[in-house]
Amino acid sequence: MSAHSLSNSTRPRVRKSGRPDATRSAAPVLEALKALIAAQPFFKGMKEEHLQTLADSAMEIQFTAGQVIFREGDLAHRFYLIESGKVAVEVERRGAEPILLQALGPGQEVGWSWILPPYHEQFTARALEATAAIYFHGTLLREQCEANHDLGYELMSRMAVVMLHRIQATRCQLLASHARRSRPEPA
Amino acid sequence: MKTLYDIIAEQPFFRSLNPEYMRQLADNAMQTWFEADELIFREGDVANRFYLIVEGKVTLESSAPNGQPVLLQTLGPGDLLGWSWLFSPYVWRVHARAVEPTEAIFFYGTRLLSACEADHDLGYEMFKRISEVMMHRLQSTRGKLNLAVAARTVGRQARQPETTPANKE
Numbered sequence: 001m002s003a004h005s006l007s008n009s010t011r012p013r014v015r016k017s018g019r020p021d022a023t024r025s026a027a028p029v030l031e032a033l034k035a036l037i038a039a040q041p042f043f044k045g046m047k048e049e050h051l052q053t054l055a056d057s058a059m060e061i062q063f064t065a066g067q068v069i070f071r072e073g074d075l076a077h078r079f080y081l082i083e084s085g086k087v088a089v090e091v092e093r094r095g096a097e098p099i100l101l102q103a104l105g106p107g108q109e110v111g112w113s114w115i116l117p118p119y120h121e122q123f124t125a126r127a128l129e130a131t132a133a134i135y136f137h138g139t140l141l142r143e144q145c146e147a148n149h150d151l152g153y154e155l156m157s158r159m160a161v162v163m164l165h166r167i168q169a170t171r172c173q174l175l176a177s178h179a180r181r182s183r184p185e186p187a
Numbered sequence: 188m189k190t191l192y193d194i195i196a197e198q199p200f201f202r203s204l205n206p207e208y209m210r211q212l213a214d215n216a217m218q219t220w221f222e223a224d225e226l227i228f229r230e231g232d233v234a235n236r237f238y239l240i241v242e243g244k245v246t247l248e249s250s251a252p253n254g255q256p257v258l259l260q261t262l263g264p265g266d267l268l269g270w271s272w273l274f275s276p277y278v279w280r281v282h283a284r285a286v287e288p289t290e291a292i293f294f295y296g297t298r299l300l301s302a303c304e305a306d307h308d309l310g311y312e313m314f315k316r317i318s319e320v321m322m323h324r325l326q327s328t329r330g331k332l333n334l335a336v337a338a339r340t341v342g343r344q345a346r347q348p349e350t351t352p353a354n355k356e
Contacts, residue, residue: 145311174259
C-alpha cells in the first residue's frame, strides 16, 4: 500500500500540524489516510465531518519489535489504532518483570489517557512485533471535543469502552493472582 | 425538607452540571435504602441502573477462578455505583452489596442512556464524569494488583521455588 510505504520514515513524535508534509502531492495521501480511518471498526457510525477532524489529526506510523510506544507516567497526548502487528499493554513493577495486561492486535485502540485528567499514561505500551498504526494527536482532539460535544460524545464514549476493557483485564489479573496465592501448597 | 433535586444537586458527581440536566436526572431518579448485607446487584444480571451513595457503605466483589470471593472496592458517600448500564452487553460484571444500612439515589440508566444518545451535550457530560470515576477505580484496582503480585512474590521467596512461571498467562 502506498500509504504504508510513505510513512516508513516517520518517527513517533508530535507534529505541530498533525499532518504529513502538506505540500505538492499531499492530497491523495490525505484522502487515503481518511479512507483508512473511515474503514476502522472503532470509528464505525461516526459522521463524515468527525472522520475528517480525525484525519486532520492523524498520521501513519511504524514501530519495531520491542519498541516502547509510551511508558506509564508519560504525558498522554496521543492514541493509536493498530493496522497490523501486536502491542502489549503492561503494568510496570519496580525491580521486576512487567505484568502483561492485554495483547492488542489489528483494529484495536491503544492509549486513552489523553482524554482525561491527569493526562498521564496509566500503562506502558510496547510493540511485540513490527507494528503499523495510525497515530492521532490527542491534545488537539481533546480541545475539539470540548468545543464540539457531538465529536466529544463520539470519542469519549468510545474511549470509555477501551478504559472498561483495561479495568476488566486488571480485575482479571487481580482475581487470578488471588487464586494463585491461595493455591494449596505441595506437601 | 430537601427535595430529591436538592440531594442530587449536592452530589459531587454532578458538580457544575447545568440545572436543566440536573432536573432531567432527578426525573429519572428516586431515593432508595438497603439493609446491611443486602445484595444491590449480582454479577451477570441485567444492568439498567446506577446509584449514588448518600450514606453507608457498599462493597464490590467478584470471584477468583477457584471460586474464592475477592473484594475489589469499597464505596461510600458521594461514590457512583454501577456503570455497566452504559456499555453493551449491559450486564453487571461484579456483585454489589451494602455492608451497612445504606441510603442511595437510584437512577434509571437505560432511559438516561437514550437521553445521552439523543442529546450529546448531556452524553458528553455523563461519559466524562463516569470516565473520571472509571479512571480512579482503575488506579485503585491496579494498586491492589501490584500489592497482590508483590505479596505472592514475597510468599514464593519464603517457600521453595515454584515449578510454574509466575506470568504464564
